[in-house]
Amino acid sequence: xxxxxxxxxxxxxxxxxxxxxxxxxxxxxxxxxxxxxxxxxxxxxxxxxxxxxxxxxxxxxxxxxxxxxxxxxxxxxxxxxxxxxxxxxxxxxxxxxxxxxxxxxxxxxxxxxxxxxxxxxxxxxxxxxxxxxxxxxxxxxxxxxxxxxxxxxxxxxxxxxxxxxxxxxxxxxxxxxxxxxxxxxxxxxxxxxxxxxxxxxxxxxxxxxxxxxxxxxxxxxxxxxxxxxxxxxxxxxxxxxxxxxxxxxxxxxxxxxxxxxxxxxxxxxxxxxxxxxxxxxxxxxxxxxxxxxxxxxxxxxxxxxxxxxxxxxxxxxxxxxxxxxxxxxxxxxxxxxxxxxxxxxxxxxxxxxxxxxxxxxxxxxxxxxxxxxxxxxxxxxxxxxxxxxxxxxxxxxxxxxxxxxxxxxxxxxxxxxxxxxxxxxxxxxxxxxxxxxxxxxxxxxxxxxxxxxxxxxxxxxxxxxxxxxxxxxxxxxxxxxxxxxxxxxxxxxxxxxxxxxxxxxxxxxxxxxxxxxxxxxxxxxxxxxxxxxxxxxxx
Numbered sequence: 001x002x003x004x005x006x007x008x009x010x011x012x013x014x015x016x017x018x019x020x021x022x023x024x025x026x027x028x029x030x031x032x033x034x035x036x037x038x039x040x041x042x043x044x045x046x047x048x049x050x051x052x053x054x055x056x057x058x059x060x061x062x063x064x065x066x067x068x069x070x071x072x073x074x075x076x077x078x079x080x081x082x083x084x085x086x087x088x089x090x091x092x093x094x095x096x097x098x099x100x101x102x103x104x105x106x107x108x109x110x111x112x113x114x115x116x117x118x119x120x121x122x123x124x125x126x127x128x129x130x131x132x133x134x135x136x137x138x139x140x141x142x143x144x145x146x147x148x149x150x151x152x153x154x155x156x157x158x159x160x161x162x163x164x165x166x167x168x169x170x171x172x173x174x175x176x177x178x179x180x181x182x183x184x185x186x187x188x189x190x191x192x193x194x195x196x197x198x199x200x201x202x203x204x205x206x207x208x209x210x211x212x213x214x215x216x217x218x219x220x221x222x223x224x225x226x227x228x229x230x231x232x233x234x235x236x237x238x239x240x241x242x243x244x245x246x247x248x249x250x251x252x253x254x255x256x257x258x259x260x261x262x263x264x265x266x267x268x269x270x271x272x273x274x275x276x277x278x279x280x281x282x283x284x285x286x287x288x289x290x291x292x293x294x295x296x297x298x299x300x301x302x303x304x305x306x307x308x309x310x311x312x313x314x315x316x317x318x319x320x321x322x323x324x325x326x327x328x329x330x331x332x333x334x335x336x337x338x339x340x341x342x343x344x345x346x347x348x349x350x351x352x353x354x355x356x357x358x359x360x361x362x363x364x365x366x367x368x369x370x371x372x373x374x375x376x377x378x379x380x381x382x383x384x385x386x387x388x389x390x391x392x393x394x395x396x397x398x399x400x401x402x403x404x405x406x407x408x409x410x411x412x413x414x415x416x417x418x419x420x421x422x423x424x425x426x427x428x429x430x431x432x433x434x435x436x437x438x439x440x441x442x443x444x445x446x447x448x449x450x451x452x453x454x455x456x457x458x459x460x461x462x463x464x465x466x467x468x469x470x471x472x473x474x475x476x477x478x479x480x481x482x483x484x485x486x487x488x489x490x491x492x493x494x495x496x497x498x499x500x501x502x503x504x505x506x507x508x509x510x511x512x513x514x515x516x517x518x519x520x521x522x523x524x525x526x527x528x529x530x531x532x533x534x535x536x537x538x539x
Contacts, residue, residue, distance in 0.1 A: 054099065056103055095116060194232070197322075212240060221314055312328065446467040481494075
């Protein structure tokens with residue numbers, strides 16, 4: 001987040017202007033500066049004097065978290081967001097790698113934190129962000145004693161800023177079903193990133209920015225844009241976890257002009273009845289950014305109809321940062337998972353020999369630029385030194401495959417598998433990725449997921465839940481999806497099923513476990529009924 005010096009500068013230019021809006025709480029730039037200053041002073045009393053000093057948080061967006069992160073930035077302390085739903089084993093491993101001195105947590109996730117064990121855990125300071133001090137109140141049995149946030153904000157202001165610390169920042173890279181990893185950067189790039197984002201999207205201090213994505217969102221869009229908007233002196237409205245009706249009301253009441261939103265939240269807003277659609281009263285909204293790895297044709301078309309030409313999709317990761325963006329006009333005709341590379345980002349497409357291929361040819365994707373991580377904190381990083389015509393650059397080689405077309409647009413087509421070609425018939429991950437892209441481009445459904453299963457009843461198969469574009473249109477969706485599955489992955493039986501909802505995690509990933517738990521019993525029952533009917537007909 002931004003430092004105290006920057007906050008003071010914006011406060012000097014308009015002390016009563018709103019900096020943060022969080023529900024009923026509104027912090028002006030003057031109040032923001034004072035609160036960050038006191039919080040930084042309170043933190044210094046609890047930080048170790050020697051060794052690496054790091055902070056983490058298990059929390060959603062709130063004014064308290066924004067203040068805490070700004071205080072950490074002022075003190076030169078890295079502050080890393082952890083997804084509370086990652087599981088205790090995964091979180092415990094991340095904490096063991098980071099060894100944080102301070103942990104910011106909310107009451108909602110306090111129980112999760114109390115289950116975690118890491119070597120320096122007993123020495124770490126736990127700060128309860130939504131905690132109010134009760135005189136003499138002891139910690140509950142089995143819980144680490146927590147310092148309530150209001151105690152930090154009541155400290156005496158800083159007299160002098162501490163000496164600069166060596167820069168470092170971390171981002172958690174989620175890896176599907178595998179363990180998370182930590183991407184580390186040891187060279188500050190926030191200033192360059194701020195300039196690039198402002199140039200790319202035409203942002204300015206008069207904007208009102210809606211932050212409707214969790215700060216732990218995998219591509220770090222929410223944090224990057226919130227930091228950028230505060231960096232230029234704009235107002236940030238925090239609405240992580242808000243329902244569709246609340247988001248629609250905020251768009252109107254706060255005169256939101258820019259925003260970051262998760263696909264699931266966007267689906268909710270666009271799924272409201274047309275009588276409550278926000279478009280007639282959202283004339284201020286001009287730019288809305290959402291991660292584009294799981295966005296369908298219905299969402300794009302409906303967003304244009306209801307909100308106007310404002311929706312942009314983004315591709316990126318914890319390792320590469322924001323790599324590609326697609327604007328609203330091209331979204332109407334472009335396939336999912338595509339975009340034009342962002343300012344400061346260079347993409348290379350590598351063949352099997354590790355060398356760049358010709359434009360239009362597919363291969364493994366590699367990225368260079370100031371947003372790209374230095375490496376993983378916990379292991380080896382695959383990099384390549386390449387010269388694309390303007391000098392040798394360091395490229396991070398990813399596990400994604402794709403190509404760059406004649407217009408310079410990047411298309412992600414799948415994930416690179418290390419399985420030899422001779423046994424690739426049983427490794428269909430790339431085809432499943434392409435199948436999902438095909439399905440998301442169908443206008444007859446709102447959302448879908450493609451999951452591979454292996455069970456005693458279904459055998460090796462794919463399960464494709466989908467949400468129809470409207471009630472009564474399930475038959476159309478079923479026919480279109482079944483045909484696409486048979487065309488793209490004929491080697492696997494496909495079980496297509498209409499559902500009312502597809503569950504997403506707070507970080508925007510589909511909760512495949514919950515989704516399978518909901519649909520597998522229904523699919524199994526349908527198969528049993530079909531078998532019974534066939535037996536009766538043949539009897």
